[in-house]
Ligand SMILES: O=C(O)c1ccc[n+]([C@@H]2O[C@H](COP(=O)([O-])O)[C@@H](O)[C@H]2O)c1
């Protein structure tokens with residue numbers, strides 16, 4: 001057990017934060033969901049006056065052995081090609097990160113082809129893609145531990161450098177198959193409920209994806225621990241996100257969760273360390289089939305519901321200005337008393 005430090009003992013309470021909101025110059029409750037969000041931010045940052053510093057987006061990229069089974073509408077080559085696109089600034093996440101002043105770190109968690117050296121690539125490949133989990137474990141337990149530790153270290157680095165808002169995105173052809181398997185095995189939900197069209201599979205492709213995942217699940221029918229499940233059916237990029245989220249549990253920060261696959265990584269992190277839940281802000285509900293049910297299972301309301309299903313952190317980046325606004329309103333609004341405005345008649 002780690003020693004309890006001041007940093008781990010929250011000082012601020014729900015009631016204190018609600019009181020602050022209720023004394024700002026507005027009718028009580030009039031900022032709606034922004035008020036709920038402001039309270040969540042205040043609790044996570046452990047302050048009545050939250051100010052975000054250096055928002056940091058991580059996009060973790062990894063390839064998946066299962067992608068060669070025809071479970072995606074796109075070829076595996078797209079993962080490393082998109083990685084280069086991120087590095088050259090041309091992807092959707094680059095546009096949104098620039099628009100919202102979010103700095104972006106692109107992590108090679110284990111893409112299949114070597115993308116070569118690039119000054120801004122965070123090269124942490126565990127291997128050149130996972131193995132095909134329909135026929136063998138996706139990774140060894142040692143690789144799983146290495147991926148979790150790498151994610152944890154990257155998050156800690158960003159937190160030590162002064163960020164208190166980490167945003168998480170992913171890229172990996174075939175990773176909705178991987179995330180669906182993880183969801184199926186952690187919740188016990190049927191594959192029908194867990195599997196969706198990902199990048200846009202047609203009906204035949206969707207049936208094939210379910211059939212391949214049923215075979216994969218039947219290979220290890222016994223109950224697995226969260227770590228065993230990641231090693232058996234996981235992906236390097238998703239394991240790194242789980243590790244990074246675990247690092248937030250002990251820090252005064254928020255973790256902004258993107259779409260389906262990142263939410264599954266969050267489900268695992270919360271299962272491993274329930275304290276992670278208080279750090280997570282779920283940015284949006286993706287159009288991916290199982291995402292809405294997963295969010296309900298986690299008992300969270302996403303901030304946005306735009307029918308997006310791109311991944312790469314785009315939902316998190318879209319939600320960022322709303323999250324930042326909630327913190328600014330809490331911190332910067334005058335009170336009835338300081339502004340000389342009459343409060344409601346009691
Ligand atoms: O964020 C989402 O909810 C989401 C939903 C569907 C697809 N994606 C992205 O599409 C890729 C995975 O889709 P697939 O069909 O290859 O499994 C991966 O790169 C994800 O970032 C992302």
Ligand SMILES: Cc1cc2nc[nH]c2cc1C
Pocket residue numbers: 074078082170171172199310311312
């Ligand atoms: C082009 C493309 C971009 C993506 N970004 C995240 N997942 C993706 C999947 C594809 C296919």
